[in-house]
Amino acid sequence: MKEYPAIKFLDLKAINQGFEPELTRMLLKISQSGQFVNGEISEKFEKNFANYIGTEHCISLGNGTNALELILKAYMVMGILGKKDEILVPANTFFATFLAISNQGLVPVPVEPDPSTFNICVSSLEQKINKKTRGLLLVHLFGRNAYSDKIKHLVEKHGLKLIEDNAQAVGSIYNETRTGALGHAAAHSFYPTKNLGALGDAGAVTTNDLELATTVRALGNYGGKEKYVFECLGTHSKMDEIQAGVLNVKLPYLDESNRLRNEIARTYLTEIDSIYLTLPKTPEQNQSLSHTWHLFTILVSRRENLIRHLSKMGIETTIHYPIPPHLQPVYSHTNFGPLPITEKIHNETLSIPLNPILTKAEIKYIIDTINNWNGK
Numbered sequence: 001m002k003e004y005p006a007i008k009f010l011d012l013k014a015i016n017q018g019f020e021p022e023l024t025r026m027l028l029k030i031s032q033s034g035q036f037v038n039g040e041i042s043e044k045f046e047k048n049f050a051n052y053i054g055t056e057h058c059i060s061l062g063n064g065t066n067a068l069e070l071i072l073k074a075y076m077v078m079g080i081l082g083k084k085d086e087i088l089v090p091a092n093t094f095f096a097t098f099l100a101i102s103n104q105g106l107v108p109v110p111v112e113p114d115p116s117t118f119n120i121c122v123s124s125l126e127q128k129i130n131k132k133t134r135g136l137l138l139v140h141l142f143g144r145n146a147y148s149d150k151i152k153h154l155v156e157k158h159g160l161k162l163i164e165d166n167a168q169a170v171g172s173i174y175n176e177t178r179t180g181a182l183g184h185a186a187a188h189s190f191y192p193t194k195n196l197g198a199l200g201d202a203g204a205v206t207t208n209d210l211e212l213a214t215t216v217r218a219l220g221n222y223g224g225k226e227k228y229v230f231e232c233l234g235t236h237s238k239m240d241e242i243q244a245g246v247l248n249v250k251l252p253y254l255d256e257s258n259r260l261r262n263e264i265a266r267t268y269l270t271e272i273d274s275i276y277l278t279l280p281k282t283p284e285q286n287q288s289l290s291h292t293w294h295l296f297t298i299l300v301s302r303r304e305n306l307i308r309h310l311s312k313m314g315i316e317t318t319i320h321y322p323i324p325p326h327l328q329p330v331y332s333h334t335n336f337g338p339l340p341i342t343e344k345i346h347n348e349t350l351s352i353p354l355n356p357i358l359t360k361a362e363i364k365y366i367i368d369t370i371n372n373w374n375g376k
């Protein structure tokens, strides 16, 4: 039987190997320090990450979902958002973005995306703004910046809070400003598969708003700014020293690894020429990091056939995401209105391997295997 190369969708073991021996040295140092939470390593990460993103404040948290939730909750504590206020959100995002809104008693208002970029469609966005609209949760999906001057204009015109979901786009840049510093506040995820991935769950909020930063920090500390004094009903969410240490080791390499992702994406965009699928549109500012290619996602109507073909040839793929948030069972009693573009995307979307450790030979093999597929 012919042997085909096995190309994993994402080989986290091999990716983390690339940070040795620095990573193990850091882990050992923390293990021997006796300080596992609320220490100087997470404090250092907050400084490093705020500096990298370009904001005054960074609050390190347990995961990206908490980061989204605590921004929204903080705005409620501050009296800026109230129950039942409407928050605009791209309909094709990961479920956690919706969850964070619904969990605060706010109303997610899904907006259709542009299928060529997978990001929110600005003209559809404008149509959904009404008197109850208070915020826009802008997701930079698959690593691509979703912000634009048009969005800036709409947010200012309607007095909305602009919250970025930067879980997938760390390192992306719009006009010299990094995603995560474009709005009033941003949530980041360092889930292990992300472009900047921890060795477990971790997340953060970045903002230039001191009151918001202080409130988010208190909310993550059970609701208290001081030890054992609680002003509001918060939760418990913090990044531990181990995750912060790992991220401190990895952060200096992030731009280079995003550059490599861009190179691979450009190769895919120029060399994949199958008539059976649609490639994502090339970003306008291709040379800068306007897209950090967390995922390389194509549209293919005969998706099951392509998955089978690639799998037979030893190439692993993933679907992001099989069911859109508005069709999840938990929302079965909510009428979000028709979202045909989102549903078509979810029926046809397929992510092929793209990560900085793919070899030239693997990239060529993936391209050839896709181009040789006859649609069956």
Ligand SMILES: Cc1ncc(COP(=O)(O)O)c(C=O)c1O
Binding pocket: 063, 064, 065, 066, 093, 094, 096, 097, 139, 165, 167, 168, 188, 189, 190, 191, 201, 202, 203
């Ligand atoms: C777009 C988006 N938002 C939010 C999250 C939630 O982040 P976490 O898994 O760290 O809670 C994720 C991560 O999976 C994500 O991809």
